[in-house]
Amino acid sequence: MDSESARGILERVNSPADVKALPPDLLPELAQALRSFLVQSVSTNPGHLGSSLGVVEITIALLRVYTPPTDSIIWDVGHQAYIYKLLTERRGGFDTNRQLCGLCGFPSMQESPYDAFGTxxxxxxxxxxxxxxxxxxLLELPGHAVAVIxxxxxxxxxxxEGLNNAGALRDDILVILNDNDMSIDPNVGGLHEYLLDIVTSPSYNRVKDRVWNALSRTRTVRNGVRSIAQQIDRAIKGAFLEKSNLFEALGIRYFGPVDGHDxxxxxxxxxxxKQIPGPKLLHCITVKGKGFEPAEREQTVWHxxxxxxATTGERAPEGDNGSLPPRxxxxxxxxxxxxxVKNPHIVGITPAMPSGSSLNVVMQKYPHRTYDVGIAEGHAVTFSAGLASRGIVPYCVxxxxxxxxxFDQIIHDVALQNLHMVLCLDRAGLVGEDGATHHGAYDLAYLRPIPNMTICAPLDEYELADMLRLAEVGCGPWAIRYPRGRGAGIRLAGPDEQTRSKDVEGNATGKTSRDSREEYPYTAESQCLQSPIVVGRGRCLTAGEGIAILSLGAAGQNAHAAVEMLRDKGINAAHYDLRFLKPLDLALIHEVAQKFHSIYTVEDGTVVGGFGSAVLEALNxxxxxxxxxxxxxxxxFIGHGSVAQLQAQCGYTGEGIAKLVENDWRSDQAE
Structure with missing residues (x-):
């Protein structure tokens, strides 16, 4: 479909009422136009693509039958809801999707009354x-409730848990299972195999279709023989499926599988x-990325x-990857x-994020020592605890x-038993365009009160490697948090730290970095330690007078930039990198307390109960x-936008830190 034709039909359809009014023979044209619009939009304003391409027809069908916001349609996971947003009066603003002050990339009750629940x-x-x-x-209100999962x-x-309770309460809800065999990576686990059994049972599906068609010729016939049809349907399921139907056993009427693209x-x-009361599940088979060939072919990449x-499907290069710092x-x-490679007791665990976390690198070499447990974070932690209880060293990312x-599993199953496992917290801090639901704002605050925890955060990509190595020989539970995106590309070194680098012939040489920076490419084999990282020990990166900035983790890059800006203004601020939140380096904090009259703490996490609170408690x-x-x-809660924009909102970019310190310093000078 050309862009002019797509624009023509989309101009007629902007709301659920418009979808209902559209002649049935135009539904395929509408579906094609929506896909064309979405591909064009996401090609220039990046977001989630494959998932929404796969639910175009489901969305159209829902809006022809149901009437939000009276009827509640809930999208799970919410990145499937782009088409829904286009058809619920938000197409005109869709070019702001995931941008600062624009549309949210997920359903949001604050954004639109059509969004029944944030997901x-x-x-x-x-x-x-x-x-x-x-x-x-309870309130005797009209409206149906539909969950698209x-x-x-x-x-x-x-x-x-929801299915189990739905079977007991017997409320009138519809669950639409969008079965595309994918999360971000391919689905795994027993449920995946179970759904595959249903989908691929030819005898069940052949007889089911014949009976359904025979009993559904007219509404009068359907109403008159509904109870008989239900009994026959259950008999078919029991006769042709090798296992009893899981959903029916929970008290959920099961229908399907059906083509999700009609x-x-x-x-x-x-x-x-809609006419059948009680809890129901409709099993729809869809293709993630449907209608855009590159997205159908490489579904993980095009998530x-x-x-x-948008025409060729060629993805834009991210600069010269060879010259960029690693992610x-x-x-x-x-x-x-x-x-x-060195320790056969090390294993890796992730909840459905092998490619998103890069655990797939290990998975390719050691498929029997890496585990994708599905979207089940609590299970991932307790599964890791079970492994740790027998001497395995799990790195759970x-x-x-x-x-x-x-949270409960970390306390009860790991920390209480003081088991040695390593929690690797990817995407810590502000993550950018995914917004409030995805910012890693609270890990420092909620992990800090837990006994037995060791909590650390690397200043740069080199320290991340060092801390991962150190955690292997640690004891008890460890948490290592690190941000989304690429590293700094430089390694900061304090005035007294020695750095090992290599000369052009590959020989180790030692030298001191006077300007606090040493630049070289990262390799996994390169240890590159300025000084051994010691548990619970911080360091001074820049000496100064009167004013000290204490940072934890990658936010220290902003603090370092602020110190350089302040130095250009004649303000000689010191910078300390604490490295560990727990145990906190009390000796270093005591040294700072004795030498400086103003202290600033910087962290890429909530100011309530996190690193700054810990320092303040110690100082008190x-x-x-x-x-x-x-x-x-x-x-x-912080919304969506670029990381730089959001950090500027929060006031801890290099410029923001420098401005605050300078204003305080000038106020002190004026007194």
């Missing part, structure tokens, strides 16, 4: 839909199911492909592989925001009487 994390839709349905019953979200434990047929089915040519996640993968879902115990400023993520 940035997975597996929540069934519980939320059940709650909405029960509220409608896909992209691996059904593998999450909360989804099964909007008219889906509309007819949804109309029928969120970045910028690309933190790749440093994790390469270093863990290095460790796994989870996005910081998603680790929040395993030492009787410190100077000024203390805590910089980081403020006590509010």
């Amino acid at each position: 940035g994390h997975s597996s929540t839709s069934i519980s939320a839909a059940l709650g909405i349905a029960e509220a409608n019953r 896909g992209d691996g979200a059904m593998t999450g434990g909360l989804a099964f 909007a008219l047929y889906l509309s007819q089915i949804l109309n029928d199911l 969120a492909p970045g910028r690309f040519n 933190y996640q790749d440093v994790f993968g390469q270093t863990l592989l290095e460790l796994a 989870i996005y910081s925001s998603f680790l929040q879902r395993a 115990g030492m009787g410190y009487r100077g000024r203390v400023h805590i910089l980081g993520i403020p006590d509010r």
